[in-house]
Amino acid sequence: MISRRAAATAALRASVRRACSSSSRAADPDDQLLGLLEAPEPQRGPRLSSKDFAFLQVPTPVLHAAALPPPEAVLISKAIRAYASDFDGKAERFLRRHRDFLNDAVVVAVLRSVRTPELCVRFFLWAERQVGYSHTGACYNALAEVLHFDDRARTTERLLREIGEDDREVLGRLLNVIVRKCCRHGAWAKALEELGRLKDFGYRPSGATYNALVQVLATAGQMDMGFRVQKEMSELGFCTDKFTVGCFAQALCKEGRWSDALVMIEREDFKLDTVLCTQMISGLMEASLFDEAISFLHRMRCNSCIPNVVTYRTLLAGFLKKKQLGWCKRIISMMMNEGCNPNPSLFNSLVHSYCNARDYPYAYKLLNRMAGCGCPPGYVVYNIFIGSICSGEELPSPDLLALAEKVYEEMLASSCVLNKVNTANFARCLCGMGKFDKAFQIIKLMMRKGFVPDTSTYSKVITFLCEAMKVEKAFLLFQEMKSVGVIPDVYTYTILIDSFCKVGLIEQARSWFDEMESVGCSPSVVTYTALLHAYLKTKQVPQASDIFHRMVDAGCAPNTITYSALVDGLCKAGESQKACEVYAKMIGTSDNVGSDFYFEGEHTDSIAPNVVTYGALIDGLCKAHKVVDAQELLDVMSSNGCEPNHIIYDALIDGFCKVGKLDNAQEVFFRMSKCGYLPTVHTYTSLIDAMFKDRRLDLAIKVLSQMLESSCTPNVVTYTAMIDGLCRIGECQKALKLLSMMEKRGCNPNVVTYTSLIDGLGKSGKVDMSLQLFTQMITQGCAPNYVTYRVLINHCCAAGLLDEAHSLLSEMKQTYWPKYVQGYCSVVQGFSKKFIASLGLLEELESHGMVSIAPVYGLLIDSFSKAGRLEKALELHKEMMEVSSSLNITSKDTYTSLIQALCLASQLEKAFELYSEITRKGVVPELSAFICLIKGLIKVNKWNEALQLCYSMCDEGVNWQSNNSFDGG
Structure with a gap:
């Protein structure tokens, strides 16, 4: 026992002395100051040439052909606007010369381009009079859009009467289109007003118009009004179509009036079939009339209507929504016995509900059944299951954790991954059960799949990080030393304090610091520096000042590393001005450093800064956008005989690029080359990113070619910068091609890459492609984060895909994203501040001080309200209040x-x-x-x-x- 303890102590002392006396050789650059001296090994991969990126230069007009209006429409639009004051003369003469090109696509494009109501009406009437041409429904819809027939404005009677005087048939069609347009928008009250206008002009509504009215009234719950409209259309000889009958019957059942629904179906001479019965069952489920819904299921069989998969899914979704899990089991058994299966989304919701009810055996049973039902388990359901077991404050039972481990192994076999929150929770639970090695393996495996550990993650898995990146072994050794009466020395305390500071456990590190002073073990300059640097990195400036004063009072002279830590820590805390003051005092050029900062005491002699000091300050100034000061400091550094290294040049180049000063960045680039430093992938990436953002594609291609010629392979950050730049200029197809190329080259896209492209596709109106890319992202094993969901939900709402947006919100909650996450930077890690701001999320994050899903609820509620789907909006509002109650939002x-x-x-x-x-x-x-x-x-x-x-x-x-x-x- 004694020999083993002595050997361990000797090994620790040796490792600490090496760590304290040499530059940090194997540490994260963010934590080790001397990491500025060496660059990481360049990424090796297949050799690329500039030909591989030739498609970025070659124009591809075919990609945009579908989005451009016909050339004839452009000419006609310009002529109409140019001859607006003489439409009957010059404009019509021009139009007659081009009437051979007249078709519905040209008319629609002209109406959408001109936008002036009077001119659009005159062109519309002129086109209708041309021989061989007749307006289609798309033309009428385009004219209605121009005339602003929606729930926000009204058009004057003058334009309508002008249309009627020219062609009464055209006016009749237009008025019917207007009513149906109001119905599609859910504006039933406006639709009734427009119906009255139609009748006032002496026209009779069409059958399609009446059916649209009945549908919107049923959706809005205006059943009595719906009956009156239905009676009126029947008296005029119009028949209610089957779809309308189904909507009306569902709405009646929703109010508990299922007998009225049956009478209405019989009166309209329809027979009960599977579709109608399913719609009625859906309404009864929404009204919580469970017994009646089941009785309708039996009625279907009596009427020889076989329930189909939609029927069972409707029942299952209804019971699930009302949290009737016992009924759900019965329905699942019934439907599977008849060969009907839930879809993947329904399976996810079922697993989520049974996990919340802590019925994990049945949830796991459902998980196993998914593959046999044609929908193998994926990213969402695995995160639901493992997250449910591991997300609680208390550790799960050994049996439950064993079940989570079993599901985790199945998940890996399916090439799926855990998201950041669930990875940390799972590792924490494993550590709580003493499974340190497995927890460490999970973290490393997830890192290879794109997971980036942060301070909170390290805080939860502290027992396997310290000596050799395993804290628990150092901690257990420390406890054993004290338990057997062996007094730890300064090196033992220092290694523990340094390691725990690096994983964010500063309070524990501080307690050991106080303990070592109380037992008479004097801290060394390395001990003070480790704790001082940790406080500054977490922006705890008063505590850092206290440590510095205690260090000086104890007679421990600060050295260059200490001052470098001060400069680096202050810069990371956003205090670049104070960092400059420390530097000025360090070199003896200033007698005033703030009011009561670090330089009271005896040891205030000037100390020569080293490359780390200069590098930390230059990097901090660049991040604070003080690039001119940073460049001046570079000149001072060189004149003092301290040669800048390539990391300092990289920081300055990146700083100039971030503020848009590309010419200055190129000057530093040439200076770097003259000094014999080869540009790294980080250097090229900074330049390429800035050039893409500045829309200087030609320069970006040249830099990319130079990068490839120097055998520097682009990494994921480089590709992401190019993809984001292409999306900003509307070249989404090229961005997609670049995504495919990087995958073929073995460079896996990360969450930032996918999110940039999803946002670009959404902004160009290709929301369907955004959704497909989101699915591809998950399939490829890249877990989406808060920003990804927020961007996609925004675009779905803007495109009117409200159900998809709501589904994304549910998925985000089901995968155990927390209601809020303190320190939002950890959740949106990898995204630049500028990118977050371009999405409109920066103010939201800074105002909340957290990542909150409340704004997402607000967006969906507003969208559903404007679409007339008030019940869904109220349901979301109630859910938001429940979710946000603890936050007082x-x-x-x-x-x-x-x-x-x-x-x-x-x-x-x-x-x-x-x-x-x-x-x-x-x-x-x-x-x-x-x-x-x-x-x-x-x-x-x-x-x-x-x-x-x-x-x-x-x-x-x-x-x-x-x-x-x-x-x-």
């Missing part, structure tokens, strides 16, 4: 959007419920919300209540604006 904009939508839908009672809810929280709603509530009260002749609400507005200090009125809202 109240979104005034979300409440205002919901209140306005409910008022427009004549649901005043629900609107006032939300009004009461927000005022109880001490938040005053927006003025527009008050106006909508007052208008709603006036509409139902509740004048006294409207006046009371006006008085309450004055009491609550709502500011009136001169441009607001009850008419304009």
Whole structure:
């Protein structure tokens, strides 16, 4: 025992002396100051040439052909605008010369290009009069868009009457299109207004118009109005189509009026079939009428209607939504016995629900059944299962952890990965059970698959990081030393303090520091420097100042490494000005360094900075965008005989690139080459990234060619910079081709690469391709993070894909992303501040101080409200309040959007419920919300209540604006 302890102590002392007396040879550059001296080994891979990137230069007009309007449309649009004052003369003469090219695509393109209502109407009427041409539905829709027929504005009667005077048939078609357009937008009240306008002009609605009205009224829950419209269309000889009957029957069942639905189906001369029964079952499930829904399932069999997979999935989704897990098991058994299977999304939701109910055996049973049902388990369901077991504050039981390990092995066999949060939680649980080696293996394996450990991760797995990157062995050795009466010396304490500081456990490191002083073990300059550097890196400047004063008072003279640590730590804490003051005092050129900072005491003689000191300060100045000061410091460094290394040049080049000074960056690049330093992949990447962002593609290609000629292989950061740059200039197809190339070259894209491309595709209107790329990303084993989900949800909402956006939100929650994550930088690691700002997320993250899913809820609620899907919006609002209750988050904009939508839908009672809810929280709603509530009260002749609400507005200090009125809202 004694010999083993002595050997271990000797080994520790030797390793500490080597670490303290030499530059850091195997440490992360962020933690080891001397890491600035050496560059990592260049990445080796297949040899590339400039020919491989030739497609970046070659124009590919075919890629954009579909997005460009026909040439004839461009000419006609320009002529109409040019001859706007003489349409009957010069404009028509020009149009007659080009009428041979007239078709619906040209007409639609011209209408969308001209946009002026009067000119569009005149062109539309002229085109209709041309022999051999007739407007299609797309043309009418385009004209309706130009005339602003939506829920925000109204068009004057003059234009409509002008159309009617020229061609009554055209006006009739247009008015029918307008009604159907309002229905598609969910604006049932506006649709009824436009129906009245249509009748006032003496036209009869078409059958398609009536069916659209019945559908939108059913969706909005206006059943009585729907019956009246249905009766009217029947009297005019129009038949309700099967789709409309199904929508109406589902809406009636949703209100519990299933008998009325049956009568309506019989009256419309339809027979119950699988589709109609499934729709009615869906409505009954939403109304929580479970027994009636099951009875309809039996009724289907009696009527020889065989339930299909959609029927069972509808039942299963309904029971799952209402958390009726017992019913779910019965339905799963029934459907699988009949050869019907849940889809992957439903399987994910089922596993999630049973995991939440802690029924892990059944959840695992479902997991095993997925492959046999044609949908093998993937990224989402594995993260659901393992995250559920390991995400709790308390450690799982040994049996449960064994089950999680078993599922983890199956996950690896399926080439899937855990996300960052679940990786850390799983490793923490393994360490809690004493499985240190396996936890370490998991971290290393996930790192190879793109997982980047951070401070919080290290905090959870502290027992396997220290000596040789395994803290637990050093900690256990330290405990054993004290338990057997062996007093640790300064080297033992120093290695523990240094290692625990590097994993973010500064309080534990500080307790050992205090302990070593209390037992008479004097800290060395290395001990002080390790703790001082750790405090500064975490922006705890007062604590760092205290350590420095204690160091000076103890007679321990700071050395160059200490001052370099001060400079580096202050720069990392964003205190570049104080870092400059430390440097000035260090070289003896300043007597004033702040008010009470580090230089009180005796040991204040000037000390010559080394390459690490200069490198840390230059890097900090560049990150603070003080590149001119950084360049001046480079000149001073050279004049003092301290030769800059390639990492310093890289930092300065990157700094100039970040502020858009490409010419200065190139000057530093040439200076670096003259000094005999070969540019690294980081050098080239900084230049290429800046050139792509500056849209100087020609220069970027030249730098790329030079990079390849010097046998410097692009890495994932280089490819990502090019992909992001191509997306910024709208070259998404080239970006996709570049993504394919990097994969073929063995360079796996990371989450930043995929997110940049997903955002670029979304901004160019290719949301479907964004969704496909998101799926590909997961399939390739790259776990999405908060930014990826947020970007994709934004684009889905903008494109009207609200169900897909809601599904993404559910998936993000199911994979155990936390409600909020302190220190959002760890979650969005790898993304530059500028990129986060370009997505519109920087202000959101900084205002919350965390990653929050509440803004995502707000976006979805607003989108569903504008689409007229108020029940879904209210459901999301309720869910958001439950999720955000612990954070005390109240979104005034979300409440205002919901209140306005409910008022427009004549649901005043629900609107006032939300009004009461927000005022109880001490938040005053927006003025527009008050106006909508007052208008709603006036509409139902509740004048006294409207006046009371006006008085309450004055009491609550709502500011009136001169441009607001009850008419304009």
